[in-house]
Amino acid sequence: MTTLPAAPQKLYLLQLSASTVPAGAGRTLEMASGCYLIETGDGKHILIDSGLPADVQMPVDMPPAREKKDVIEHLAALGLRPDDIDMLICTHFDVDHAGYHDVFPKAEFIVQRAHYELARSGHPRFAAARAHWDHPVLHYRLLDGDSELLPGLTVFETSGHTTGHQSVLVRLPQTGPVLLAIDAVMMQHLFTPERVAWPMDENEEQLRASTRKLLALVEREQVALIVFGHDGAQWQTLKKAPQYYG
Numbered sequence: 262m263t264t265l266p267a268a269p270q271k272l273y274l275l276q277l278s279a280s281t282v283p284a285g286a287g288r289t290l291e292m293a294s295g296c297y298l299i300e301t302g303d304g305k306h307i308l309i310d311s312g313l314p315a316d317v318q319m320p321v322d323m324p325p326a327r328e329k330k331d332v333i334e335h336l337a338a339l340g341l342r343p344d345d346i347d348m349l350i351c352t353h354f355d356v357d358h359a360g361y362h363d364v365f366p367k368a369e370f371i372v373q374r375a376h377y378e379l380a381r382s383g384h385p386r387f388a389a390a391r392a393h394w395d396h397p398v399l400h401y402r403l404l405d406g407d408s409e410l411l412p413g414l415t416v417f418e419t420s421g422h423t424t425g426h427q428s429v430l431v432r433l434p435q436t437g438p439v440l441l442a443i444d445a446v447m448m449q450h451l452f453t454p455e456r457v458a459w460p461m462d463e464n465e466e467q468l469r470a471s472t473r474k475l476l477a478l479v480e481r482e483q484v485a486l487i488v489f490g491h492d493g494a495q496w497q498t499l500k501k502a503p504q505y506y507g
C-alpha cells in the first residue's frame with residue numbers, strides 16, 4: 262500500500278484526566294477525558310478538541326480528577342508549541358472539549374455548521390467555554406455533514422449527544438482505520454443499536470441513529486480500533502502520549 266504524503270502517520274492520545282465516579286448501588290465508573298493529536302506525512306499537526314479550561318471546574322458533586330495534564334503541557338512534552346497546530350477539529354463545544362481553543366490562533370478550526378450556529382445562538386450548555394471557542398482571533402470552517410478533510414482523515418456528523426457533534430476516522434499506515442467516537446459513544450458498553458441516552462445527551466433518537474451509523478461504519482471500513490470518548494477502563498488499556506499509534 263502506498264501512502265499519500267499528506268495522510269496521517271501518527272495518532273497520539275493525550276489523556277487530560279481520569280476519575281472514579283459513583284454509578285449508583287455502591288458501584289463506581291472509571292471516567293477519562295482526553296484530546297487527540299494527528300501528525301501527517303508532510304509534518305502538519307492536527308488537534309482534535311482541547312479539554313476543560315483552566316478557569317472552570319467540573320461540577321462540585323464530582324470527585325476530583327486524577328492525572329490532570331492540560332493540552333499545552335502534553336504538546337510541550339512532544340516538543341510542540343501551540344503555533345505548531347495547523348488544524349483543530351472541534352467535535353463539539355461542551356466545556357470539557359473546547360476549553361483551550363483560543364490558545365491556537367494559527368489553526369484552522371473545523372466544526373459542523375449546525376453545531377456552531379446552535380452554540381453561537383447563545384445556548385446555555387456551551388456558555389462555560391464560550392470565551393475560549395468564540396474568540397475573535399479564531400477562524401472557523403463550517404461543515405455540512407460528513408467530510409473528508411485529508412486523504413485518510415474523515416469527520417462524521419453524529420448528532421444526539423448534541424446537534425452537530427462529530428466523530429473522526431483516522432487511517433493509519435500500520436494500525437489501520439481508527440474511529441474516535443468522542444461523545445457520540447462515551448463508553449464501550451453503550452456501543453449497541455438499542456442504547457439509552459444519558460442525562461447530558463440532547464436527543465435519544467438521534468443518538469441511536471448516530472450510534473447505528475458508527476456501528477455500520479466500523480463494519481464497512483473494518484475499523485481496527487474504536488476509542489470511546491470517556492471510557493476510563495478502556496483508556497487504561499490504550500497507548501497514550503508520548504506513545505502513539507502509527
Ligand SMILES: [Zn+2]
Pocket residue numbers: 355357358444490491
Ligand atoms: Zn465530553
